[in-house]
Amino acid sequence: xxxxxxxxxxxxxxxxxxxxxxxxxxxxxxxxxxxxxxxxxxxxxxxxxxxxxxxxxxxxxxxxxxxxxxxxxxxxxxxxxxxxxxxxxxxxxxxxxxxxxxxxxxxxxxxxxxxxxxxxxxxxxxxxxxxxxxxxxxxxxxxxxxxxxxxxxxxxxxxxxxxxxxxxxxxxxxxxxxxxxxxxxxxxxxxxxxxxxxxxxxxxxxxxxxxxxxxxxxxxxxxxxxxxxxxxxxxxxxxxxxxxxxxxxxxxxxxxxxxxxxxxxxxxxxxxxxxxxxxxxxxxxxxxxxxxxxxxxxxxxxxxxxxxxxxxxxxxxxxxxxxxxxxxxxxxxxxxxxxxxxxxxxxxxxxxxxxxxxxxxxxxxxxxxxxxxxxxxxxxxxxxxxxxxxxxxxxxxxxxxxxxxxxxxxxxxxxxxxxxxxxxxxxxxxxxxxxxxxxxxxxxxxxxxxxxxxxxxxxxxxxxxxxxxxxxxxxxxxxxxxxxxxxxxxxxxxxxxxxxxxxxxxxxxxxxxxxxxxxxxxxxxxxxxxxxxxxxxxxxxxxxxxxxxxxxxxxxxxxxxxxxxxxxxxxxxxxxxx
Amino acid sequence: xxxxxxxxxxxxxxxxxxxxxxxxxxxxxxxxxxxxxxxxxxxxxxxxxxxxxxxxxxxxxxxxxxxxxxxxxxxxxxxxxxxxxxxxxxxxxxxxxxxxxxxxxxxxxxxxxxxxxxxxxxxxxxxxxxxxxxxxxxxxxxxxxxxxxxxx
Ligand code: HEM
Ligand SMILES: [Cu+2]
Ligand SMILES: [Cu+2]
Numbered sequence: 113x114x115x116x117x118x119x120x121x122x123x124x125x126x127x128x129x130x131x132x133x134x135x136x137x138x139x140x141x142x143x144x145x146x147x148x149x150x151x152x153x154x155x156x157x158x159x160x161x162x163x164x165x166x167x168x169x170x171x172x173x174x175x176x177x178x179x180x181x182x183x184x185x186x187x188x189x190x191x192x193x194x195x196x197x198x199x200x201x202x203x204x205x206x207x208x209x210x211x212x213x214x215x216x217x218x219x220x221x222x223x224x225x226x227x228x229x230x231x232x233x234x235x236x237x238x239x240x241x242x243x244x245x246x247x248x249x250x251x252x253x254x255x256x257x258x259x260x261x262x263x264x265x266x267x268x269x270x271x272x273x274x275x276x277x278x279x280x281x282x283x284x285x286x287x288x289x290x291x292x293x294x295x296x297x298x299x300x301x302x303x304x305x306x307x308x309x310x311x312x313x314x315x316x317x318x319x320x321x322x323x324x325x326x327x328x329x330x331x332x333x334x335x336x337x338x339x340x341x342x343x344x345x346x347x348x349x350x351x352x353x354x355x356x357x358x359x360x361x362x363x364x365x366x367x368x369x370x371x372x373x374x375x376x377x378x379x380x381x382x383x384x385x386x387x388x389x390x391x392x393x394x395x396x397x398x399x400x401x402x403x404x405x406x407x408x409x410x411x412x413x414x415x416x417x418x419x420x421x422x423x424x425x426x427x428x429x430x431x432x433x434x435x436x437x438x439x440x441x442x443x444x445x446x447x448x449x450x451x452x453x454x455x456x457x458x459x460x461x462x463x464x465x466x467x468x469x470x471x472x473x474x475x476x477x478x479x480x481x482x483x484x485x486x487x488x489x490x491x492x493x494x495x496x497x498x499x500x501x502x503x504x505x506x507x508x509x510x511x512x513x514x515x516x517x518x519x520x521x522x523x524x525x526x527x528x529x530x531x532x533x534x535x536x537x538x539x540x541x542x543x544x545x546x547x548x549x550x551x552x553x554x555x556x557x558x559x560x561x562x563x564x565x566x567x568x569x570x571x572x573x574x575x576x577x578x579x580x581x582x583x584x585x586x587x588x589x590x591x592x593x594x595x596x597x598x599x600x601x602x603x604x605x606x607x608x609x610x611x612x613x614x615x616x617x618x619x620x621x622x623x624x625x626x627x628x629x630x631x632x633x634x635x636x637x638x639x640x641x642x643x644x645x646x647x648x649x650x651x652x653x654x655x656x657x658x659x660x661x662x663x664x665x666x667x668x669x670x671x672x673x674x675x676x677x678x679x680x681x682x683x684x685x686x687x688x689x690x
Numbered sequence: 691x692x693x694x695x696x697x698x699x700x701x702x703x704x705x706x707x708x709x710x711x712x713x714x715x716x717x718x719x720x721x722x723x724x725x726x727x728x729x730x731x732x733x734x735x736x737x738x739x740x741x742x743x744x745x746x747x748x749x750x751x752x753x754x755x756x757x758x759x760x761x762x763x764x765x766x767x768x769x770x771x772x773x774x775x776x777x778x779x780x781x782x783x784x785x786x787x788x789x790x791x792x793x794x795x796x797x798x799x800x801x802x803x804x805x806x807x808x809x810x811x812x813x814x815x816x817x818x819x820x821x822x823x824x825x826x827x828x829x830x831x832x833x834x835x836x837x838x839x840x841x842x
Contacts, residue, residue, distance in 0.1 A: 155825070160789040163822060229822055235799060236782045236824065242746050318783065359699065384797045385777075385803035388729045400712055407705040415697065464712065469726050470719040473794040515746050544789030546820035554828045562831055615695065653732030656799040659782050661824035664757035666781070 116323035118338050119187065119197050119447035120206060120508050126184035127212060127501045133218070135560045136538035138372060138585040140165035143576030145533070148549070148662045150556030159531035162550040163227045163661065170230030171221065171329060172488055175246075176214050179253045181497045182290075183210070188504055192608050193277045194267050198259045206255035213248025216241045227661050229548065231325060232305070235656035236317045239321045239669060243301045250294045250307050257269045275619045277347045278362045278514050279608075286338035288630070290638075291330030293374050300324035306354065310656065311667075315655025319386045323648040328410040334373035335575040336489050340496035341365075344413055345451055348610035351446040352436055353480045354420025359613035361406045361412040362624040365405035370466065370629050372401040384471045386651035392469065399467040406460060419614060438524075441516035445609065448499025451523035453490030455530055460486035461539065476549070480541025483534040490581075491530060495523050498588050510604035514594030518587055525584040533577025539572030542667070711799050727795055728804040736776045741765055745831045749773045753817075755784035755797035758826030760817055769837040777803040785820035788834065796821060812837035 136677075138159065146152055147162050155161060171301040183206065191197050199546040219241060220226035226238035232246075264284060269275070304321050309311040347356050356362065378395040381387055421432020437443050438450065465471045474479065506513045513519055541547075545567045549555070554562040556571055622628065657666035694702075735752075739761035742750040749771050754761045756779065767773060777786045779797040786795040790806070794801045809815070819830035 125691070131738075134759070161825075163827075234781050273771070317800070319801055322783075322798075338715065345840075358695070365729075381796075382726055383794050383803075384728065385796065386729060386732075386799055386803035389726050393728050396716065397713060399817045400709055403709050403712070404705060407708075411698070411701040467715050468712070470716070470723045473723075474789075477787065478795045486731075544787065544816070544818060546785070546787065546818055548822040548827070549820070550828045562829070607762075647729070649755045651729065652729050652798075653734075654800045659757070659824070663824075664781060 125441040130180040142582040149575040209252030217245030237658040282342040297328035319646040324378040330377040347609040349416035352420035356611040357415035360617040368405040452495035455491030478541030479545040483537030529580030536573025756780035760832035
């Protein structure tokens with residue numbers, strides 16, 4: 113399908129900006145594994161402090177890249193299936209809000225004024241531009257939903273009895289989840305944090321802020337994941353040479369995500385004070401509700417791949433795995449998607465551990481966590497994003513993919529890297545290695561009293577994996593930017609692979625309408641979250657003043673040297689056996 | 691439902707069985723292993739670090755995290771003691787992780803976190819801050835010394 117220059121340019125920028133920033137993100141990913149393994153014992157390298165870099169790594173890789181991509185991919189999907197382009201002015205307005213927000217936050221982080229990590233828990237205070245930037249990025253990414261909803265309503269009016277295309281349904285579900293969950297973080301940022309950071313409000317309720325953050329934060333992971341799911345359901349079977357086993361299964365899974373992806377955020381707060389056990393248990397059990405759409409997906413995709421393999425002549429129970437187009441450069445997306453799916457098996461299994469209250473006590477905030485989520489967000493999500501970015505760019509621009517044979521092995525290299533990395537991190541987590549820590553300064557420094565030799569092999573494995581991941585990342589940059597720099601060979605068009613359904617069930621109205629699902633979503637949300645917010649408002653005592661990462665005294669007392677500085681109380685060692 | 695394939699029905703049944711198994715395990719593990727922390731309303735008394743001996747085998751520790759140390763920095767208790775940890779923070783969010791005992795708490799300003807754990811074996815148990823808390827985060831470790839001969 114032919115699309116306007118404006119839409120092409122929009123999509124190019126929405127892919128190009130985050131992928132350029134990703135260079136910093138990947139660079140510091142490698143650096144983190146170097147610091148952590150004790151190869152260097154420094155607090156900073158090349159003017160970039162460990163925690164400043166970690167903030168950049170989290171914000172760029174997990175927030176900027178993912179949200180820009182979701183918007184770009186959404187525009188492409190909607191235009192492709194509706195054969196109609198989204199409103200230009202609105203789409204570019206969203207782009208400028210997101211870009212401005214990203215630039216503000218990037219400035220604050222690069223200037224070293226926002227080393228608060230991508231979760232920005234108060235009472236650590238960042239520069240107001242960091243919060244403002246985050247808010248603009250988020251609000252900017254809401255706008256396309258309204259743009260697309262209008263297109264959908266119009267299409268539906270003309271096609272009342274036709275099933276909504278699965279990819280469209282997925283995109284709408286994803287952005288509804290995103291809109292609902294970001295309301296909480298927008299409230300956190302604009303009402304709690306920004307006035308407090310500016311000094312207009314003296315204190316902030318830390319637990320309330322954390323609860324609002326995780327209302328957003330868990331759903332965020334589904335916002336990451338659903339574009340990959342859309343690719344798995346609507347493209348992977350076609351790329352494999354087969355059909356989607358069941359179209360209805362995809363719809364059911366998507367609507368279940370609508371129900372289960374938001375009201376479970378408290379599972380990130382199992383170790384928090386002030387939230388009652390009942391609320392934690394309830395949301396913990398609800399978390400397992402996600403197992404249903406996940407198993408539906410696992411089955412449907414495996415069945416689709418089996419169908420494809422058998423069509424290509426596979427025999428036996430699992431023979432179909434041998435017959436898939438793993439290394440076909442003309443179908444490189446298959447390589448990216450199948451690699452992501454493979455990593456997701458381990459991401460899902462480790463996720464089950466995290467979601468179980470007692471086991472979470474073993475792993476919470478240890479290196480296990482980054483071990484887990486590099487097999488999700490840096491697994492299917494990331495591979496889907498980079499594979500689809502190369503695909504969209506090359507088809508839309510009419511340029512051939514640069515180094516096609518290299519391109520098709522990148523995801524496999526990434527898988528090898530991640531498996532080693534995550535094995536090291538998970539093992540480390542099980543023996544107490546903390547995450548978010550510049551281990552090289554103390555715990556992995558043989559001349560420091562805190563030296564912990566048990567963590568040498570674990571951090572070394574993470575380093576080895578990190579090096580392989582970085583090589584795969586570099587190859588991706590070469591392929592992507594190399595494609596950009598090469599000459600156009602044909603006219604650029606918007607084409608997406610489309611899987612036919614093997615079982616194309618007839619339209620069931622319940623699975624082709626949003627209303628009942630939205631109402632149910634609202635009810636579950638209220639039941640799960642009203643008690644959590646009551647706990648978070650009622651149980652904590654006082655709000656906290658502002659703190660900067662380099663000073664134990666609150667901001668109010670910290671500034672001029674002439675003022676009396678508050679010295680922390682001396683270390684006391686108490687011996688109760690006497 | 692006729693829209694469903696036979697294998698799909700089997701998968702739904704397997705999912706249901708697995709899900710029940712997961713949920714059963716979680717409920718079964720409650721109380722047998724370290725449970726989720728207790729929820730206590732804030733009380734200023736807990737913000738002064740101390741170790742209190744309730745009886746031979748029962749101790750209370752008021753642990754206070756601050757940038758970048760725990761107080762008390764060393765806690766001495768006899769082997770076999772049951773210890774209630776009450777944890778809070780004077781400033782930013784900190785972590786309180788005794789990995790050998792699966793004690794895993796967040797220390798939060800204006801909030802009290804609580805868990806109970808029994809120290810059956812003598813040894814030195816590290817308490818590691820595992821939430822980023824500023825430039826000195828990687829220095830923040832304390833310890834529980836169980837049956838330290840030097841203490842007698
Ligand atoms: C060369 C590739 C990469 C390497 C070597 C790498 C390495 C690491 C390491 C070692 C950590 C933990 C640092 C710590 O807790 O102290 C980390 C955290 C993280 N990584 Fe990566 N990573 C890479 C790519 C990615 C990608 C592609 C994504 C997402 C798309 C990602 C998302 C994250 C997130 C969200 C965190 C958590 C940040 C935080 O705790 O605040 N990483 N990474
Ligand atoms: Cu979650
Ligand atoms: Cu700390």
